[in-house]
Amino acid sequence: MIFVHHYEIAALANWAFCSVIGLLCIGQLNSCRCRENKLDRARYALLLAGAMASGLQPVLFSTWPAWADVFMSGTVTAGLAINAVRWHLEDTMEGLA
Secondary structure (H helix, E strand, C coil): CCCCCHHHHHHHHHHHHHHHHHHHHHHHHCCHHHHHCHHHHHHHHHHHHHHHHHHCHHHHCCCCCCHHHHHHHHHHHHHHHHHHHHHHHHHHHHHHC
């Protein structure tokens, strides 16, 4: 019988949330807005670096993420997902100008 420890589940959930954050950041770094605005580029590059460090925490730092880390990654993912509609609208409006 295989027993899964709660910290392994937390690490997997944290990695999943951080992967979504990373993909959303890469998408924004490829947008026209980030190519023109250095502050937006720095914001998403730093968020990408933080997501990678948090998601790969067991590999990079030999520590397991806690459930608070999973909650924080989930709320950041939710915030980015809520703003994704606004990003799409801004890109659509730029194409019309």
